[in-house]
Amino acid sequence: MKVSVSTLPLDFLDVDLLIIPAKKREAGARVREVGGDIGDALTAALPDFDGKLGSTVHSYPAGGRSKRVALVGLGTQVGERSLRRAAAAGAKLAARMKAQTVAMCVPGASKDPDTTAQALVEGFLLANYEFRKYKSSSSKGRKRPERLVLHAAKGGKLARRGAERARVVAESAITARDLVNMSPHDKTPTLLGRFAERHGKKHGFDVAVWGKSEIEKEKMGGLLAVNRGSIEPPAFIEMTWHPERVTNKRPIGLVGKGVVFDTGGLSLKPTKNSMDHMKADMAGAAAVIGIMEALARLALPLYVIGVVPATDNRPGQNAYVPGDVLRMHSGKTVEVLNTDAEGRLILADALSYVGMYRPELVIDLATLTGAQVVALGSRVAAVMTSNDQEAMRHLPSLATSSERTGELVHPMPMHNHYGESLKSSVADIKNIGNREAGSSTAAKFLEHFVSYPWIHLDIAGPAFLRKGAPYRPKGGTGFGVRLLVDFLRTYAYAS
Numbered sequence: 217m218k219v220s221v222s223t224l225p226l227d228f229l230d231v232d233l234l235i236i237p238a239k240k241r242e243a244g245a246r247v248r249e250v251g252g253d254i255g256d257a258l259t260a261a262l263p264d265f266d267g268k269l270g271s272t273v274h275s276y277p278a279g280g281r282s283k284r285v286a287l288v289g290l291g292t293q294v295g296e297r298s299l300r301r302a303a304a305a306g307a308k309l310a311a312r313m314k315a316q317t318v319a320m321c322v323p324g325a326s327k328d329p330d331t332t333a334q335a336l337v338e339g340f341l342l343a344n345y346e347f348r349k350y351k352s353s354s355s356k357g358r359k360r361p362e363r364l365v366l367h368a369a370k371g372g373k374l375a376r377r378g379a380e381r382a383r384v385v386a387e388s389a390i391t392a393r394d395l396v397n398m399s400p401h402d403k404t405p406t407l408l409g410r411f412a413e414r415h416g417k418k419h420g421f422d423v424a425v426w427g428k429s430e431i432e433k434e435k436m437g438g439l440l441a442v443n444r445g446s447i448e449p450p451a452f453i454e455m456t457w458h459p460e461r462v463t464n465k466r467p468i469g470l471v472g473k474g475v476v477f478d479t480g481g482l483s484l485k486p487t488k489n490s491m492d493h494m495k496a497d498m499a500g501a502a503a504v505i506g507i508m509e510a511l512a513r514l515a516l517p518l519y520v521i522g523v524v525p526a527t528d529n530r531p532g533q534n535a536y537v538p539g540d541v542l543r544m545h546s547g548k549t550v551e552v553l554n555t556d557a558e559g560r561l562i563l564a565d566a567l568s569y570v571g572m573y574r575p576e577l578v579i580d581l582a583t584l585t586g587a588q589v590v591a592l593g594s595r596v597a598a599v600m601t602s603n604d605q606e607a608m609r610h611l612p613s614l615a616t617s618s619e620r621t622g623e624l625v626h627p628m629p630m631h632n633h634y635g636e637s638l639k640s641s642v643a644d645i646k647n648i649g650n651r652e653a654g655s656s657t658a659a660k661f662l663e664h665f666v667s668y669p670w671i672h673l674d675i676a677g678p679a680f681l682r683k684g685a686p687y688r689p690k691g692g693t694g695f696g697v698r699l700l701v702d703f704l705r706t707y708a709y710a711s
């Protein structure tokens with residue numbers, strides 16, 4: 217979608233729908249301030265406006281250029297979250313009206329036009345998202361807005377910056393959504409690797425993709441074992457963003473779980489409400505690809521390496537079995553007792569691989585455990601770190617980004633006793649603990665392969681929604697992209 221910023225008087229805007237976000241208390245004054253035909257139309261609609269977050273009223277100006285005008289409620293507390301929600305309600309209204317061109321006002325009293333513009337544009341673009349790749353042309357009838365004009369009476373330059381950043385960040389999140397929603401058949405490890413290569417060329421980051429023989433040479437025993445039941449070879453995708461001027465000394469690593477389909481392997485999953493969502497088991501990988509896109513498009517002065525181990529997890533004649541002992545990339549041995557605990561096996565190899573860069577921080581994103589969904593639900597991801605001052609130092613900043621972006625995270629513990637159930641009688645460790653505290657034992661497993669400050673995000677719940685929410689449609693959400701782009705922006709400009 218085209219996004220622009222205008223500082224011209226409101227009645228110069230020639231759009232199908234003009235949206236004015238307002239609080240109930242300020243709506244009257246705002247309408248008087250607008251005046252003219254638009255003001256008159258709004259005055260007519262005003263009695264029905266309750267100002268609740270996301271509520272809308274609309275009307276039709278008698279003259280002027282905008283065909284329709286609407287008030288959208290901002291609720292009582294205006295912040296990034298309510299601005300995104302209000303803009304999302306505006307997008308829903310625009311879709312209902314089949315408006316092709318939409319204008320939206322930055323609330324007059326906005327102290328920070330940059331952040332405000334970013335929240336409004338993000339909310340609009342994310343709510344406007346629809347996954348249509350597999351819809352045949354006959355059902356392509358629904359008209360969506362093609363152009364969004366952000367109206368900023370003051371602070372146009374700042375609003376332009378925020379709007380432009382929002383477009384990049386929302387489109388990067390949409391890249392991740394599209395990948396998650398895609399049919400597993402269209403995102404085999406090889407195809408995912410090709411997608412990353414094309415994406416890197418398009419947006420300006422470097423991509424190298426390893427096939428099976430290089431993965432064998434690198435002795436990634438976890439990735440190879442999970443892949444053994446599959447006809448499709450695995451891939452190991454490495455993406456690099458390293459501009460000339462950077463503010464970090466050593467690289468930041470991002471690792472994304474890329475299980476393109478998780479059947480559970482021989483420890484097969486039941487279909488209903490379980491295997492039927494497992495095309496989303498590469499949501500961590502999708503988020504890392506989306507983040508790399510955003511870093512390059514925003515030209516962030518940071519050296520970042522993103523890695524994705526990619527495979528599907530299937531039963532097959534040669535599939536790995538409970539009882540198999542694997543030698544991992546790090547040299548440690550793992551006894552497999554459940555082939556459905558595959559994510560940690562491929563992540564372990566990727567985590568020990570990025571360690572070779574001596575990174576100053578590594579963040580992994582993984583749809584790792586069903587226990588995460590049970591504990592925190594589908595809006596909140598789990599965040600975990602070892603007992604390590606260097607990693608914990610970053611948690612307040614991550615919490616701030618979480619609050620700002622609405623991509624919520626909540627800490628889960630990593631006490632040492634959670635690791636005790638991973639003891640194996642035949643190998644260094646086994647790949648499952650007992651049923652208790654499944655997200656924490658999974659994190660403890662990963663910790664065996666980590667030798668640097670590390671933040672683990674278990675995104676099993678929020679990566680994929682069975683039921684849509686405002687600006688988060690059903691299906692892939694792109695969770696993690698907005699959160700970590702915000703976090704890395706702060707990181708880049710604070711160090």
Ligand code: BES
Pocket residue numbers: 478480497554556557558559583584585586587589648649654676677
């Ligand atoms: N991909 C799943 C985790 C998952 C579950 C993601 C639900 C999204 C929604 C993961 O590979 C898995 O199967 N985990 C097992 C681990 C268990 C066997 C120790 C789980 O959580 O049940």
Ligand code: MN
Pocket residue numbers: 478480555556557558559
């Ligand atoms: Mn699994």
Ligand code: ZN
Pocket residue numbers: 475478497556558559583584
């Ligand atoms: Zn999985």
